[in-house]
Amino acid sequence: MPATIKALLHLLTIFGISLITSSQAVANPTKDTVVLSGTLIPKETNQNIPGYIIAHYTDLFQFKRQVAGDSVDASGKFHFKFALTNPEEILLSFGDKLIAVYAFPGDSLSLTISFPPNVIIDDRKDIDINFSGTHADLNRELNRYGVLRRDAFSFEKTDSLKKTDSLLAFKKHRLELLNEDLKFCEKYAIDNKCSDTFYNIVSSYFKFKAGCDLLGYGIRTPIVPLDEEYLDFLKIINPNIAGPPLTEWYANFIIDLYIAPIDTYFKNQRHIISFTEKLEKLIAWGTKFSERDSLLINDIFEHAGQKNYDYRMDSVAIAELFSKYRIQFRKASLGLWFSREMEAATLSLNLVRSMCSSGLGTDMILLKMCNAKQDKGISISKEELKELDSQIQNKDIFARIRELNNPARPKYQNDVRLKRFVSQLNTDLVYIDFWATWCAPCKAEMKFSKRMEESYKNKNITFVYLCVDSKEADWEKLIKENKLAGVHYFLSKSEFGELSTAYQISGVPRYMLVTKEAKIIDGDMSRPSQESETILKIERALKDLKKFQ
Template sequence: MRTLFVLFFSAITLSLNAQVEISGTVKNFSDSIFYITETGGFNNFTRVWRDNRTKVVVTKNKTFKVTIPEESIGGWYIKTEAGNQIFDLVKGKSLKLIVDFSQPNPIYAIGKNAGDFNFSAFLHDSIIKYYSEKNFFKNIRNKNIDSVLFYRKEFASYKMNLLKKYRSTHEMSDIYYNWLRSQYSYEPFERTLVENITNRDSLDNGTISKILEKGINDEFAALNTSEYNDLIDFYVASKLNRKSKKLTLTDRFNYVADSNMLSGSTKDVYLSRFMAWLIKKPDSVYNPLFKKYDQIVRNKKMKQLVTSRRNDYKNPKIASAISINSKSNSLIDIFKKYTGKVIYVDFWASWCVPCRVEMPNAAILKENLKGKNIVFLYLGYNDKEKAWTKARNQLEIVGEHYLLNEMMIKEADELFGINGIPHYAIIDKDGKIISKRADRPNDVYQELLRIIGK
């Protein structure tokens, strides 16, 4: 109990500091609000998907002031007519912004910390030019790993040189500069692993060595670079699978915890990710491993994140959920039709390959919950009616279907914090949104069964 109290206190302290204060002026904008949204990606310590979204209210004087929750350094974006403008926010670095929506990339910073913020815009045009001139995407589709690594490392070197050039003429914080350097260093290997290698279990030692060229003992990267930690996950898996593919989860955790396979923050992050992954396991599995984890790992932030993950799973924050009965508009009216039933919402589109891949799993989920008090609601997101209807028929998707218009998409973005599809959500029988980002059909059965049974 004492440990949990200490972690809770630490969580309060960390959350107070984990923010970016932003103020600014808006030009050429007719609406009264816009959103600053995380670009996605996984939390470095827990691999939890980053999906925060903050509403920015514009005053009559065309000014705004907002606090963005950022625990370290992460990518964010705003929607523009030309697409999305992406930028990085650094924890604790306040910003003054000018947002001119008449420009393709409307946001730029002035004053303190502007050098960090404006780097993304500086990089953007050069990267687009590089892609075109170097045939980058064609080159990295090569099946030869040596060739792919060559082109990816060449690209990383190009970005590194741009970073140095930019820093020579702009003020840039050491933490952000080193964060970018570390990311560029490990990205070629992590991207090759994710995008070019289909069967990791069958890799020979030579290929594994090429993927792990940068080594496994980088203290800064462990604390700051998700690409590095993804490579560490791969390294451990390759080692343990060669030892025995029949090792249980407990065996795998204990082997890393008790051995010198990893050290320092690299070991701490690996064990934290492992514990975060175990949140749905029963107490009989989870608690003994957490006890050992608590003794080994000293990093309070990691412990706070792991503990929060488990607490959120065990005690869902239903009380603070948004009630769909509190408003009256087009998207809410759809939800109201199904009051009294649990609703599993699937935001999808005909053009979205991952959305289509999940549909067979959704069919299995529906069959397993047949006869239960649940409705499967499929909402077409940024799609054309003809293509959407054709895809529904091709995929034989059984359920309730609605094609969202532009206004309804904005409502969905605000209610559920959507920054990519497929996106799933759960609404309970009383009309409360109890999960704004639910698990995919293959993993959500037990949670739906529990909610239906309430």
């Protein structure tokens, strides 16, 4: 069931984009390949054929929105393949057109797409699609249903209800809308003799979209607490479904369920990290403060202990301290937020278990907790792994967790092809940015890159920008516009091809943290916009440089 364009753009903003080329190898044992091929046929003779076709989909195990793509030749033909962890709705975009297909791991699907010159991007009534190959009948059913735009019914009414309803009134009305949607879908499936798989896909879409709406009601200004009476809708919208088929809204629902508790459950205000908590972290780390700074800190702690304390009374002192110890405060925030994240996930896990026992949903929450730990460099002990083995029912998910914690996982090796870009630098540490001039997320990161450069000016690190798959004139123009002070290289297709093969670079933006000897410290480094995490990793690497020499 197709999502609206607004929802798609929202997802791409949250999760980021990973561009996967058609030549990508599939190494993950929990994934299988999907092949999409076909022909774009203009309805009018003078129409242009788009030069590229892109597939947007969700990697359920990584909780990331992914993008695969391939060029379209002069006759309109395209062919690409990518890895898929679970049955998934895939949104195909070409030019300003958008269509949806549904694929299972291992599918090979061919499409003949006839399109008019002008059509609203989310209106598929004038786009004719002929499916052949695996699950062609299912896609014909879903495409016919998608043209009805039945999903717009819930979207429009839900937005209206959020603005006017109280908490319990919204829950009542949203569940009534869900029931209406499910009845409509059931009648449509019977009348049109649709398959059970069709009904399961569309009903799953409606259920988990409703779940996201219900969890999202609490994130308002001010925050609206969600209590157990409200959250018993989990008994109806059960995340512990038996298995596929799934939709993108299932992944969204699990993510919302994972992060929502601290903000909205049980009138809990512990999600707010105070300035004094950060100060306590800095003191515990043995941070050296000047005499004046120590006096400022004592005043802040003294004022904070007063009844009805207002932080604005210490705003000048706080601003001064934050300016001086900016990096340390970022590190403290990251650590404290991670503690809150684990607290929220545990609360959510226990809540789901109390209402729905265990199943895929609880397995997914545990997987996300393990992913978060790995991102922070926290290993999972043998005892924890043993306990997870007894808790997790999905074998693929447990295999994924075990692989995350495997010290024998393949490491990035030194390569002379990368060394030539870093060996002549005057610093021991290098932050590499692979980007392209046509890549919107790449360009959005530039302002954060500039801020990062300023933070580490005259420090033992250089920022290197490797532009790929672009026009040289556009490259030069963007460098001047963004005023980036780092080292810039324009890579040929063959140079990038060699590097992408050597370092498993599946797309842009992509970041790496390396030494000047081209030893990889982090082959999939966090982005400049993920400032706290990136600063923490850079600081750790600067401190531990001897380990890599």
